[in-house]
Amino acid sequence: MSSMIKKTIFNTFIGAFLCSIPFSGIAQSNDTKELNAASNVKNEDKIPVDPNVKIGKLKNGLTYYIRNNGKPEDKVELRLVVNAGSILEDDNQLGLAHFMEHMNFNGTKNFKKNDLVDYLQTIGVKFGADLNAYTSFDQTVYILPIPSDDPEKLEKGFQIIEDWAHNAELTEEAIDGERGVVLEEYRLGKGANERMLQEYLPIIAYNSRYSERLPIGTKKILENFKYEDVRSFYKDWYRPDLMSVVAVGDLDVATLEQKIKDHFSGIQMPSNPKKRETYDTPNHKETLIAVVSDKEASNSVVRLMYKDREVSEPMTTVGDYRKAIVERVFTQMMNSRLNELRNKPNPPFVFAGSSHSGIFARNREAYQSFALTSETGQLNALKTILQENKRVQKYGFKSSELDRAKKEISANWEKQFKDKDKRESARIIGEYINNYLEQEPIPGIEWEYQYTMSQLPTITLEEVNGLIKDFLHDDNRAVIMTGPEKEGLKQVTKEEILSLLKEVETSEIEDYKDEKVRENLIEKMPTPGKIVSSKKDEKLGVTVLELGNGAKITYKKTDFKNDEILFSAYSYGGSSLFSLEDHNQVTFGLGSITQTGLGGLSLNDMSKVMAGKIARVRPYINNLSEGFNGSATPKDLEILFQQIHLYFTSLNKDEKAFRSDQAKTKGFLANYLSNPQSYFREEFNKFQFGKNPRYTGFPTPEKLDAVNYELTYQKYKERFAGAGGFNFYFVGNIDESKLKQYAEKYIASLPDTGKDETYKTSNFRPLSGTHEKTVYKGKDPKSSVNIVWRGETAYDKSEKLAIEALGEILSIKLIEKLREEEGGVYGVGARGGMYKIGPSGGYSGYRFSISFPCGPENVKKLTDAAIAEVKKVINEGPTDKDLAKIKESRLLDYKEKSKQNSFWLSNLQNADYNQITIESEETYAETIKKLSKQDVQNIAKKYIDTGYILGVLMPEKK
Incomplete structure (x- = not known):
C-alpha cells in the first residue's frame, strides 16, 4: 500500500519527438461519415457515455462499472473505490484514513491476519506489485488483479473486495501490530522534500483544510490514537453511497454484474450517515510567496501558480470538451517554446513546463508553470517563464506553431485510436474511477478520437491566444521556490521575487521568431545496399x-x-x-x-x-x-x-x-x-x-x-x-x-569497417566476502540496510532460475518476518541474479542482495533477523507452499508478458548478446515445474552461505 497524493502540484508535459502524417491529410485517412457526425454535434449537447461500459447502482447506493476487455487474457482488474480520504479525518484521526487502508490487509471476516496476502500469493498475485492500495486527500482505492478463468479464484476475489468494504475486523492486536509498519512508512517519507512541503503547502492550499490533512498524518496520533478512532472512520465513511466497484477484464459483463450484486447488495446504509463535505481553497488578493531551503534538498525548483478564481465544474457538455482540446493545444505550444529555451546555450533551466491543471483540491485548477533549475538559477528561470507568459499575452502564438501542435496532438490520438482494441485492462480502469470520483467524462476512445479530429482543424489562433488572458492575474497568484541550503549560496528573497514580478510586468518584450527549417530529416538519400x-x-x-x-x-x-x-x-x-x-x-x-x-x-x-x-x-x-x-x-x-x-x-x-x-x-x-x-x-x-x-x-x-x-x-x-x-x-x-x-x-548502405571487434574483459573484480561499510548522513532518524553476496562463477541456466527463485522466496519470508511480525519495516526485498557477461568486466558471475529501510535503533535486530531467514532456507530449504507461490507467479507473469513487444525485444537481444537460447512457452513452463526445493536450497548453500558485504546508512552523529 502507499499513501499517494492523486492531485499533483503540476502535471508536467515533457515534449518528445512525436511523429505522424501531415495534419491536412488526417481526415482523408478516416471514415468521413464518422468525422462528419462528430463535427455536427452542438456545444450544448451532453458528452455521451461509452457504450462499452455498463454503469449501475445498487439500491443501497453503491455504484459499479463493468467492461469486458480481453487484454490481458484470463485476467480481471478489480477496484474498490471509496470516496473518502484524509480530508474527512477529525482532528484526532490524522493519518487514519491511510491507516484504515493498511488495516484492510490485516484481518477481515473471511481472511484472518496474513491469510489474504498468503492466499493471493498462491494464485500468483504479488503483494505490492499486483495487490495494492492508495490513500489521498479525497479518496481511497484498493487494487486487486485476479485470474478470471477459475470460478473459485474469481469468487474469492470478489469476497476480498467485499470484505474491504464492510468486513474489516480491526482487532486491538492487529491495530497495534500495524502501528509499527505505518510509522515506518511515515519515517520513510521524512526528509528535505517533506520538510519543505510542510512550509509551502499552506501557500498552495491557502487557508484550506488540505494544508492540514496530508494523508500520512502525524507521528503523535499514529502512536497514540485510540482503537475506536480508526473504527469510527471506517464506520462513518466506508458505506455504499460513497463506494464504487469497478471490474474490467476478460469475462462477460453479466457474470461480473452478478458477482457485484451478490457481494454488495447486502451492505446496509447507516441510519444517520454523516454528510460527505467537500472542501475548497479560498481566493486571496495578494501574491503569496514561499522561499524554502533545506540542507538535504537535492534539486532547485520554481513553481508559479495562477489559481482560478472560480471552482471548476465537471466537464459535461461537448463545448466543455472542446475547450479542453483548445487548452491542450495551448499547452503544447507553450511547452514547445519552453523546450526550445532549454536547448539553447546557457539554458535558463534544466526543464520547464506549463499547463492549466488541478491542484490539491478536487474543485480547483490553476495555470501552473514548473522549472527545475541550477542552484543559482531560480530567479532567472522565474523571469524566463514570466517573460514567455507575457510574450504570448502580448503577441500570441504563430500559425506555424499552431500547425505543429495540431500535428502532435492528432498523431497521439491516431496512435491511441489504432490501439483501442489492444489496451490493457489496468490502463482502462482509471477512467471509470475518475468518472465516479470527479465526474470525468467517459465517452470512449472512439468518440474522443472522432470528435477531437473533427475539431482540431477548426481551432483558431484567436481562440488559443485568448486563453492566457484568463489564466494570468495578480490575485490568487503564488510563487514557490525550493532548493538547497549551504554555505556560500545566497537565498532568493521575497522582495527580489516581488521586484521581478513588477519588473517583467512593466518591461518591453519582443515577439517570438519562429525560424523556418527544412521539411526532411535527410537531405541526400543514401545508395541502398543489399x-x-x-x-x-x-x-x-x-x-x-x-x-x-x-x-x-x-x-x-x-x-x-x-x-x-x-x-x-x-x-x-x-x-x-x-x-x-x-x-x-x-x-x-x-x-x-x-x-x-x-x-x-x-x-x-x-x-x-x-x-x-x-x-x-x-x-x-x-x-x-x-x-x-x-x-x-x-x-x-x-x-x-x-x-x-x-x-x-x-x-x-x-x-x-x-x-x-x-x-x-x-x-x-x-x-x-x-x-x-x-x-x-x-x-x-x-x-x-x-x-x-x-x-x-x-x-x-x-x-x-x-x-x-x-x-x-x-x-x-x-x-x-x-x-x-x-x-x-x-x-x-x-x-x-x-x-x-x-x-x-x-x-545496408552504411560502411563496414572490416573490424571483427569484441569487448575487452577486465581483471578487476568488485568486493566480495565479509565486509562492512557504515555511512553517516542525514538528520532524520532513518537508516537503510544493504546486504550483498557476489562472486565469479560459470553461467548455468538452471542455477540462474534457482537463484532468482531464492530471491522471490526470501522476499516473501522477509515481509512476513520483518514487516508483519516485527513491524520494523515498511518494505523489504531480496533479489538474486546470474549473468553470463557482467556489465562492467565481461566475466560471468552471480549477485544476491537484501535491502530495507528502518529505524537506526533496529538496524542490528532486523539485519540479524534477515540473515536468520537466509540461514533457515540454507538449512531447511523453502516450504512447498512458498515454492508453489513462486512457480504460479512466474507462469502467470510469462503468460502475460509474452504477449508484449517489450518482452520479445529484450529476449531476442539478450539471447544473442549472451549467446544463449530463447525458451518457448512450453519449455519455460517445463523448466519452472521441474524447479525443486532442493534446487533452491542447493543454490543458497553454494552462493549465500558465505560472507556478505553489509552497507548501512545511519543518521549523522549529533
Whole structure:
C-alpha cells in the first residue's frame, strides 16, 4: 500500500519527438461519415457515455462499472473505490484514513491476519506489485488483479473486495501490530522534500483544510490514537453511497454484474450517515510567496501558480470538451517554446513546463508553470517563464506553431485510436474511477478520437491566444521556490521575487521568431545496399536478415499492438576499447554527445521537422557495447531508420550544444548527493568498486567541465564508424516488405569497417566476502540496510532460475518476518541474479542482495533477523507452499508478458548478446515445474552461505 497524493502540484508535459502524417491529410485517412457526425454535434449537447461500459447502482447506493476487455487474457482488474480520504479525518484521526487502508490487509471476516496476502500469493498475485492500495486527500482505492478463468479464484476475489468494504475486523492486536509498519512508512517519507512541503503547502492550499490533512498524518496520533478512532472512520465513511466497484477484464459483463450484486447488495446504509463535505481553497488578493531551503534538498525548483478564481465544474457538455482540446493545444505550444529555451546555450533551466491543471483540491485548477533549475538559477528561470507568459499575452502564438501542435496532438490520438482494441485492462480502469470520483467524462476512445479530429482543424489562433488572458492575474497568484541550503549560496528573497514580478510586468518584450527549417530529416538519400540472406525460425516467428555490410537484423512480427514497433541494437566493444586515459576524459560526455542534433539540424530544428511523427532513437555507449533503443509507429518506421542512418553518419559537431546539455546536467546533479540516500548509494558503490581503475564515481561539476569534447566526439565516431558487427532488433506490427526496403536503404548502405571487434574483459573484480561499510548522513532518524553476496562463477541456466527463485522466496519470508511480525519495516526485498557477461568486466558471475529501510535503533535486530531467514532456507530449504507461490507467479507473469513487444525485444537481444537460447512457452513452463526445493536450497548453500558485504546508512552523529 502507499499513501499517494492523486492531485499533483503540476502535471508536467515533457515534449518528445512525436511523429505522424501531415495534419491536412488526417481526415482523408478516416471514415468521413464518422468525422462528419462528430463535427455536427452542438456545444450544448451532453458528452455521451461509452457504450462499452455498463454503469449501475445498487439500491443501497453503491455504484459499479463493468467492461469486458480481453487484454490481458484470463485476467480481471478489480477496484474498490471509496470516496473518502484524509480530508474527512477529525482532528484526532490524522493519518487514519491511510491507516484504515493498511488495516484492510490485516484481518477481515473471511481472511484472518496474513491469510489474504498468503492466499493471493498462491494464485500468483504479488503483494505490492499486483495487490495494492492508495490513500489521498479525497479518496481511497484498493487494487486487486485476479485470474478470471477459475470460478473459485474469481469468487474469492470478489469476497476480498467485499470484505474491504464492510468486513474489516480491526482487532486491538492487529491495530497495534500495524502501528509499527505505518510509522515506518511515515519515517520513510521524512526528509528535505517533506520538510519543505510542510512550509509551502499552506501557500498552495491557502487557508484550506488540505494544508492540514496530508494523508500520512502525524507521528503523535499514529502512536497514540485510540482503537475506536480508526473504527469510527471506517464506520462513518466506508458505506455504499460513497463506494464504487469497478471490474474490467476478460469475462462477460453479466457474470461480473452478478458477482457485484451478490457481494454488495447486502451492505446496509447507516441510519444517520454523516454528510460527505467537500472542501475548497479560498481566493486571496495578494501574491503569496514561499522561499524554502533545506540542507538535504537535492534539486532547485520554481513553481508559479495562477489559481482560478472560480471552482471548476465537471466537464459535461461537448463545448466543455472542446475547450479542453483548445487548452491542450495551448499547452503544447507553450511547452514547445519552453523546450526550445532549454536547448539553447546557457539554458535558463534544466526543464520547464506549463499547463492549466488541478491542484490539491478536487474543485480547483490553476495555470501552473514548473522549472527545475541550477542552484543559482531560480530567479532567472522565474523571469524566463514570466517573460514567455507575457510574450504570448502580448503577441500570441504563430500559425506555424499552431500547425505543429495540431500535428502532435492528432498523431497521439491516431496512435491511441489504432490501439483501442489492444489496451490493457489496468490502463482502462482509471477512467471509470475518475468518472465516479470527479465526474470525468467517459465517452470512449472512439468518440474522443472522432470528435477531437473533427475539431482540431477548426481551432483558431484567436481562440488559443485568448486563453492566457484568463489564466494570468495578480490575485490568487503564488510563487514557490525550493532548493538547497549551504554555505556560500545566497537565498532568493521575497522582495527580489516581488521586484521581478513588477519588473517583467512593466518591461518591453519582443515577439517570438519562429525560424523556418527544412521539411526532411535527410537531405541526400543514401545508395541502398543489399540483404544477402534471410532465415526464419517458424516456431518463434523470428526472421534474421544478413546484410552485405556485415550487419544483422532480427525481427518478429506481432499483433500485440496495432501501432507499435519497438527497436534496439548493439555491437560489442563500448568504452572497454578506450585507453584508460581516454576513458577518463570522455566518460561523462558520452550522454551529452548525441544532444547536438543530426544532419545539420539542431535539437530545436529537429523537433519542428519531427512534429507529428512518432519515431524515437537513442544511441548509447556503455562499458561493453554501443547501440540504440527506440520505437516508432508502423507509419513512421522509415523516419526511425533515417535517424539510425544519421546517428552513424551525420551527428552534428557542435560544442556549444554539447556544453549546453552538460550545463543542464550540472544544474540537475549539483546537489544530488545532499540527499542522504543518494549519498549512501554513492559511498557504498565506491566501497565496492572504487579500486577499479575505470571507476569514475559521481559526475561532479568539476568532472563534467573536464570532459574533452573533441575526444568524446572522436570516440563516438569510432564506435559508430560502420554497421558491420551491429545486431538490430525490431518487434511489433511490421510490414515485412517495408522493413526490408528500409533495411537496404538506410542500414545496408552504411560502411563496414572490416573490424571483427569484441569487448575487452577486465581483471578487476568488485568486493566480495565479509565486509562492512557504515555511512553517516542525514538528520532524520532513518537508516537503510544493504546486504550483498557476489562472486565469479560459470553461467548455468538452471542455477540462474534457482537463484532468482531464492530471491522471490526470501522476499516473501522477509515481509512476513520483518514487516508483519516485527513491524520494523515498511518494505523489504531480496533479489538474486546470474549473468553470463557482467556489465562492467565481461566475466560471468552471480549477485544476491537484501535491502530495507528502518529505524537506526533496529538496524542490528532486523539485519540479524534477515540473515536468520537466509540461514533457515540454507538449512531447511523453502516450504512447498512458498515454492508453489513462486512457480504460479512466474507462469502467470510469462503468460502475460509474452504477449508484449517489450518482452520479445529484450529476449531476442539478450539471447544473442549472451549467446544463449530463447525458451518457448512450453519449455519455460517445463523448466519452472521441474524447479525443486532442493534446487533452491542447493543454490543458497553454494552462493549465500558465505560472507556478505553489509552497507548501512545511519543518521549523522549529533
